[in-house]
Amino acid sequence: MLISEFLLLGAVLFCIGVYGVIVRKNAVLVLMSIELILNSVNINLLAFSLKYNDISGQTFALYIIAVAAAEVGVGLALVLLIYRNKRNISLDELSEMKG
Amino acid sequence: MMLAQDAAANLSSGWFLEHAWLIAVVPGIGFFLILAVGKRIRDIKVGSLTIPGGGSMFGVASMAASLVLAAGTAYQWIQRVDSAGATHGALGSFGSSITGMLRAEGEGNYITPVVKSYTWWRQGGATFTIGSHIDGLSMIILLLVAFISTLVQIYSLEYLRGDRRYTHFFAALTLFAGGMLTMVLADNMVQIILGWEIMGLCSFMLIGHWWEDAANSRAALKAFFTVRVGDVGLLVGVSIIFFSANSFATKNGFGSGFDLQGINAWAQSGTASHTAILWGAVALFIACIGKSGQFPLHTWLPDAMAGPTPVSSLLHSSTMVVAGVYLVARIYPVFHTGLSINVAGSHFNLIAIIGGITIIIAAALAFVQTDIKKVLAYSTVSQLGYMMMGLGVGAWTPAVFHIFTHAFFKCCLFLCAGSISHSGSHHSFEMKKDMGGLRKKMPITFACWMVSTAALCGVPFFSGFFSKDEIIDNAHHAGYNVFWIIGLVGAFMTTAYMTRATYLTFFGKPRGAAAGEHDDAHGDAHDPHDLDVDDAHAVQPHAVAAHGSTTDDHAHQPVMAMARTVGDVADIHGDVDASDAEEAVHADDAHHAAEHDVHHGPHESPALITVPLVILAVLAFGSGYLNAAAFSIHKFTDWVSPIGGQFFPKIGEASGELPEAAFKWVNALPSILLVLAGFAVSAAVCISIYGDTAAPLKGITKRIAPLRWGYKFLFNKYYLDVLYEKIIVHGVAYPVSAAAYWFNQNVLDGIVNGAGKWARKSGLWIYKNVDQRVVDGTVNGSGAAARGLGSALRPVQSGKVNQYGALLFSAAAVAALVLILVNT
Numbered sequence: 001m002l003i004s005e006f007l008l009l010g011a012v013l014f015c016i017g018v019y020g021v022i023v024r025k026n027a028v029l030v031l032m033s034i035e036l037i038l039n040s041v042n043i044n045l046l047a048f049s050l051k052y053n054d055i056s057g058q059t060f061a062l063y064i065i066a067v068a069a070a071e072v073g074v075g076l077a078l079v080l081l082i083y084r085n086k087r088n089i090s091l092d093e094l095s096e097m098k099g
Numbered sequence: 100m101m102l103a104q105d106a107a108a109n110l111s112s113g114w115f116l117e118h119a120w121l122i123a124v125v126p127g128i129g130f131f132l133i134l135a136v137g138k139r140i141r142d143i144k145v146g147s148l149t150i151p152g153g154g155s156m157f158g159v160a161s162m163a164a165s166l167v168l169a170a171g172t173a174y175q176w177i178q179r180v181d182s183a184g185a186t187h188g189a190l191g192s193f194g195s196s197i198t199g200m201l202r203a204e205g206e207g208n209y210i211t212p213v214v215k216s217y218t219w220w221r222q223g224g225a226t227f228t229i230g231s232h233i234d235g236l237s238m239i240i241l242l243l244v245a246f247i248s249t250l251v252q253i254y255s256l257e258y259l260r261g262d263r264r265y266t267h268f269f270a271a272l273t274l275f276a277g278g279m280l281t282m283v284l285a286d287n288m289v290q291i292i293l294g295w296e297i298m299g300l301c302s303f304m305l306i307g308h309w310w311e312d313a314a315n316s317r318a319a320l321k322a323f324f325t326v327r328v329g330d331v332g333l334l335v336g337v338s339i340i341f342f343s344a345n346s347f348a349t350k351n352g353f354g355s356g357f358d359l360q361g362i363n364a365w366a367q368s369g370t371a372s373h374t375a376i377l378w379g380a381v382a383l384f385i386a387c388i389g390k391s392g393q394f395p396l397h398t399w400l401p402d403a404m405a406g407p408t409p410v411s412s413l414l415h416s417s418t419m420v421v422a423g424v425y426l427v428a429r430i431y432p433v434f435h436t437g438l439s440i441n442v443a444g445s446h447f448n449l450i451a452i453i454g455g456i457t458i459i460i461a462a463a464l465a466f467v468q469t470d471i472k473k474v475l476a477y478s479t480v481s482q483l484g485y486m487m488m489g490l491g492v493g494a495w496t497p498a499v500f501h502i503f504t505h506a507f508f509k510c511c512l513f514l515c516a517g518s519i520s521h522s523g524s525h526h527s528f529e530m531k532k533d534m535g536g537l538r539k540k541m542p543i544t545f546a547c548w549m550v551s552t553a554a555l556c557g558v559p560f561f562s563g564f565f566s567k568d569e570i571i572d573n574a575h576h577a578g579y580n581v582f583w584i585i586g587l588v589g590a591f592m593t594t595a596y597m598t599r600a601t602y603l604t605f606f607g608k609p610r611g612a613a614a615g616e617h618d619d620a621h622g623d624a625h626d627p628h629d630l631d632v633d634d635a636h637a638v639q640p641h642a643v644a645a646h647g648s649t650t651d652d653h654a655h656q657p658v659m660a661m662a663r664t665v666g667d668v669a670d671i672h673g674d675v676d677a678s679d680a681e682e683a684v685h686a687d688d689a690h691h692a693a694e695h696d697v698h699h700g701p702h703e704s705p706a707l708i709t710v711p712l713v714i715l716a717v718l719a720f721g722s723g724y725l726n727a728a729a730f731s732i733h734k735f736t737d738w739v740s741p742i743g744g745q746f747f748p749k750i751g752e753a754s755g756e757l758p759e760a761a762f763k764w765v766n767a768l769p770s771i772l773l774v775l776a777g778f779a780v781s782a783a784v785c786i787s788i789y790g791d792t793a794a795p796l797k798g799i800t801k802r803i804a805p806l807r808w809g810y811k812f813l814f815n816k817y818y819l820d821v822l823y824e825k826i827i828v829h830g831v832a833y834p835v836s837a838a839a840y841w842f843n844q845n846v847l848d849g850i851v852n853g854a855g856k857w858a859r860k861s862g863l864w865i866y867k868n869v870d871q872r873v874v875d876g877t878v879n880g881s882g883a884a885a886r887g888l889g890s891a892l893r894p895v896q897s898g899k900v901n902q903y904g905a906l907l908f909s910a911a912a913v914a915a916l917v918l919i920l921v922n923t
Contacts, residue, residue, distance in 0.1 A: 021904040030900065091900045098898030 006047035013040035027082065027089040031075045038068045112179065115171035116213040119231040122168045122241055123284050123294075126248075126277030129161025130270050137266040151256050158269040159252045162276060166245040169238075176238040177738055180210055210234065214286050216354065225345070225355050232286035232359055235739035236428055236499060240283045240421070243506050247417040248276035250711040254514055255409040257707035258521060262407075268308055272413070275301035279418045283425065287357040288337045291429075295333065295390070295422060299326050302419050306406040318405035325399035329389015329423075336382030340433065343375035359430060366432035373437075380437030383426065384449060391423030392480045393487055394457040398820055401464075401476040404528075408517030411472060415479040416510035421502055424486045428499055431490070441493040446579060451491025455585040457484030462592035466599065469531045471516045474600045478555065479509055481589060485570055488582055494573035496726070496740040501566035503735070504722050508554035508563060511715035515548040518712060519604065522704040530600065536609035540702060543709045545605050547716035552601055554719040556594040556774055559767075562723030569728060572766050590770045594777030602785040 013036050020033025042061045049057025083089050137154020212234035219229040252272060259268055278301055282294025307319025337357070344365040345356030353361030365371055387393065392400035400420065404411055414420065427434055427450065434440065438448045461480035468474045482505050489498030519537060520528055527533035538545040554561040557568055571586035703709065726735035895906070 018904075018908050022901050022908070025901070027900075030904075094900065095898035098896060 003047050003051050006043055006050075010040040010043040010047070013037075013043065025090050025092055027079045027091055027094075028076075030091065031072060031079070034075075035068060035072065038064055038071075112213055113171075113175035115168060115175045116179070116233050117215060119168070119172050119213070119233045119241075119284060120215065122165050122172065122245065123277055123280035125164045125168065126161045126273045126280060129157045130274040130277060132157045132161075133266060133270040133273060137270065151260070153266045153269070155252070155256055155265065155269040158273040159249070159256070161273055162245060162249040162252050165276070165280065166242075166249045169241040169245040172233060173238050173242045176213075176233060176235065179213075180235070180738055212237075212360070214360065216286050216358075219289070225341075225357075227289050227357065228287050228354060229290055230286040231284045233284075236425075237283050239499070239503060239735075239739050240417075240425055241280060243503060244276060244279050244283065244417045247506055247510050248272075248413060250714060251409045251413045251510070251514075254412075254517070254708055254711045255407070257705055258409055258517055259407060264308060268305070268407070271301050271304040271308075272410070275305060275413065275418055279422065282422060286359055287355075288340065288359070288362070289357050291426065292333060292337060295330070295386075295426075298419050298422060299323060299330065302326075302403070302414060305410040305414070306403045308406055308410065312405075315405040318399075318402040322399040322403050325396050326389045329386045329396055332382045332385030332389070336379050336384075336386060339375060339379040339382060340430075343372060343379065347371070362430050363432045366430070366436045371436065376433060376437040378437075380434045381449065383430070384434065384438075384453075387423030387427055387487075388453060389423070390426075391420050391483050391487065392457075393423070393453050393483065394460055397457060397461060397480045400480055401473050404470070404472040404476055408472070408513060408520065411476070412510050412513030412517065415476065415513060417506040420479065420483055421506070424483065424490070424498070424502055427487070427490050428495065428502075431495060434490070435493070438491075440491060441577060446581065448491055451488050451574075451579060451582050454484045454486070454488030454491050455582050457481065458488060458585055458589035459484075459592070462589055462596060465592075465596040470528045471519070471530050471534070471600060471604060472513070472528050474530075474596060475509070475512050475516060478512075478593065478597070481593065482509065482555070482567075485567055485586065485589065488574065488586065489570035492570075492574040492577050492579040492582055494570050494577070496736050497566055497569035497573055499739060500726050500735050501563075501570060503725075504554065504562035504566045504719075507715050507722050508551040508719035511547055511551040511712060511719050512555065514708070514712050514715065515544050515551065518544045518704040518708050521708065522702050530603040532610060534604045534610065535607045536605070538605040541704070543703055544712065547709075547712040547719075548601065548605070550716040551719045552597045554723070556597055556777070557590055557770060558774060559771055560723075561720055562718075564767075565723035565727050568767050568770055569726075571770055575766065587769055587773055591773040591777040594774045595781035598778050598781035599785050602782065 017033045017036030017038075017040060020036065021030055024030050024033065042064055045057040045061045045064070049055065049061075079089055082094065086093060133154035137157065140152040140154055140156075142152040212232055214230065214232050216228045216230035219227045221227070252269070255268070255272065259265055262268060275298060278294045278297030280294070281297065282291050285291045285294060303319050303323040306322050307316045310316040310319070340362055341356035343356070344362050347365045347368065347370060348354065348356050348358055348361030351361070351364060353364065356362070356365075366376060389396045400415075403414060406414070434450060438450060439445055440448050440450070458481050461477045461484060465474050465477035465481070468477065482501070486498045486501050486505070489495075489501060516528065519534065519541065522541065550561070554563040557564045567586075567590065571583060571590065574580075574586055575583035724730075724732060726733060897903075
């Protein structure tokens with residue numbers, strides 16, 4: 001079984017996620033990109049789990065899915081509140097933390 | 100060890116003996132109570148009785164409590180002595196009638212003291228204890244001090260009523276007695292020093308009680324410093340004894356070289372180095388010279404008259420001056436061994452010589468005094484000389500007995516003098532000017548005075564006879580013939596000067612204030628010195644002005660002014676007497692104004708004054724019968740004298756004689772005859788000099804040159820004060836101060852100025868280089884750096900989420916790259 005395909009898929013997904021985080025202005029899309037990054041990590045974990053025949057990789061993947069769900073929940077709640085205040089979820093508008 | 104001996108001898112003990120420390124603690128508590136709340140307490144009236152406020156009641160009550168405790172202690176000590184079955188028999192020989200048990204132990208009839216000792220602190224391997232040591236000597240002195248102090252405090256209630264520092268007076272008086280009790284109770288030398296110094300401090304406070312008058316504070320300082328000179332000897336002596344006796348004392352279970360029993364046993368043991376014990380004894384005796392007013396440090400005692408009369412009375416009878424005699428008696432073995440007392444063939448030793456000189460010179464000085472208190476002061480000095488001489492010739496018991504009897508009659512005499520000034524002579528102590536003929540006006544005072552004078556002179560059947568004559572007799576008996584003659588001459592002189600004082604005070608024509616003429620008449624008589632102090636009085640009712648002396652010869656004497664008050668307060672004015680007047684007006688004006696409205700002229704004192712007088716006069720007569728050798732009464736010897744044993748020298752053993760002389764009327768005859776002669780001669784001379792008739796003796800000291808010189812020599816107190824102040828103090832102080840001034844101006848100032856200049860220069864350099872450049876540079880530089888860094892980093896903080904993400908991931912990429920590079 002070739003492991004490199006899995007790793008390649010993970011790397012592609014990671015790059016797409018990073019691209020989305022850096023380039024997209026829509027907050028929801030940024031959150032989705034973060035999900036992509038997390039899942040690329042999951043794929044890597046699963047690939048090595050299969051290769052070394054070790055269950056702990058799959059266990060970590062399950063944890064990450066659970067944590068990602070919670071993270072998306074918090075993130076969407078923030079986006080919702082931002083929308084309520086600004087009627088807009090463009091990240092360009094959210095520069096109050098400028099130093 | 101003590102317990103074992105107690106058990107062996109079947110000696111009884113008791114609560115009072117075990118808790119004797121309370122005797123000294125109670126006045127201490129009284130002192131703090133007076134200080135803390137005394138001023139807030141007002142007089143309380145209960146029916147016709149007035150309980151005085153101001154805290155004086157704490158003083159009286161604590162002294163009374165001490166007296167009760169001391170009486171209990173004395174009673175139980177006597178029981179203890181009786182339980183040992185020890186009696187000295189008529190001949191006073193030890194070993195004749197002691198119990199078999201004690202004889203088997205070879206202890207003589209020595210009654211072991213009751214010692215309670217607590218650790219005070221430890222340092223350098225030495226344990227300093229504090230505790231009580233009750234034996235016959237401390238028992239009798241405790242009783243004496245507590246008794247006299249109680250009477251003096253009662254007397255002071257009246258004498259100092261309305262005084263401006265009434266509360267402080269009683270506080271100091273109580274602490275004074277407490278200090279003496281602490282010292283008497285002591286079981287070790289450190290505690291003796293403690294009590295000794297408390298007394299020194301209190302005597303300073305009390306002598307300078309009316310310190311507004313410069314002469315009073317001078318007298319207080321003089322007393323303090325003169326005694327301090329001796330105190331150096333105390334410290335040196337205690338140190339010498341400690342370092343010499345410590346190993347012996349520790350080895351034999353006495354704790355340390357401070358322990359009194361240890362010191363006494365060491366001095367007796369024969370193992371002591373003679374050099375150490377000699378110098379220890381000499382150093383300690385110097386302390387006693389200072390404290391007990393022995394020649395040549397006696398000069399402070401007469402000046403101590405500047406204090407209120409109750410203070411003089413307490414100080415001269417039982418408290419301060421007895422301390423030195425007590426110390427010698429307390430560690431007598433040290434002196435006995437160190438100064439070779441009673442060694443066969445020795446006719447002189449330091450203690451006896453100093454005591455003998457003191458007897459004669461002080462008695463001679465008493466003849467030229469015009470101040471009644473000064474006569475008594477010199478008489479005290481002279482009697483202290485008797486005590487010291489007694490100790491010096493080995494007459495331990497008579498010397499201690501003389502402390503005992505002397506306390507009563509001397510206290511009584513002083514209180515009589517106070518009574519005269521209080522009610523008879525309008526606050527004057529001048530016999531020649533303000534007294535005379537008072538015997539009819541003040542009968543109680545006169546009677547008490549006569550009884551005490553008889554006791555002081557040693558008239559047979561009065562107490563002084565039984566004690567003083569024993570000393571004289573023992574000096575003869577022990578082979579000290581020179582001191583026997585000195586004692587006899589002293590007895591003659593004592594009678595003579597007391598006759599003179601009595602004549603001037605109570606007989607003849609009333610003069611001055613005693614004749615009822617005070618104030619104006621008195622003032623007119625001294626016109627040249629009259630000083631109008633109306634203004635001073637307006638500001639300060641008790642104003643006392645110091646005044647220049649008429650002659651420079653006695654400029655050093657305390658010249659005190661007398662300010663007087665007249666009946667009408669509005670008409671207060673004072674006149675200042677430039678003579679040696681001692682007393683400053685002290686009492687409340689209003690009180691005296693009221694009093695003088697009722698009583699013009701001399702009158703008898705109120706009961707608070709006369710009752711202590713009568714009690715003391717009775718004791719002045721009766722106390723002698725505790726040890727009346729003439730009637731074979733030896734109670735005092737039985738109770739007090741610790742003869743023989745490990746802790747006390749077997750006096751007279753070396754010469755194989757009895758410890759004390761057996762009384763024979765034949766031996767007493769010379770002194771009795773001399774007393775009579777002294778009285779006869781003095782009375783005759785007094786009448787012819789001071790009497791009314793124009794006698795050939797009148798003004799004799801002015802007419803005949805040798806007599807005039809002698810008078811002047813005595814009047815100036817042998818020029819000892821001049822020697823001390825003008826020659827010794829100035830001789831030491833002036834070169835020292837001149838050298839110190841030169842050193843100050845040239846060396847110290849040079850150093851200081853040089854250091855100042857150098858410091859200024861180096862300061863400037865540091866300012867320029869270190870402060871301005873380094874420090875300020877650092878501070879400013881760090882500020883600038885922070886500002887630059889901030890402005891450089893500010894763009895990074897854009898607030899844009901995407902930029903943050905890019906930074907995050909590029910950092911992660913760099914980190915990954917580094918990781919890969921490092922791992923490959």
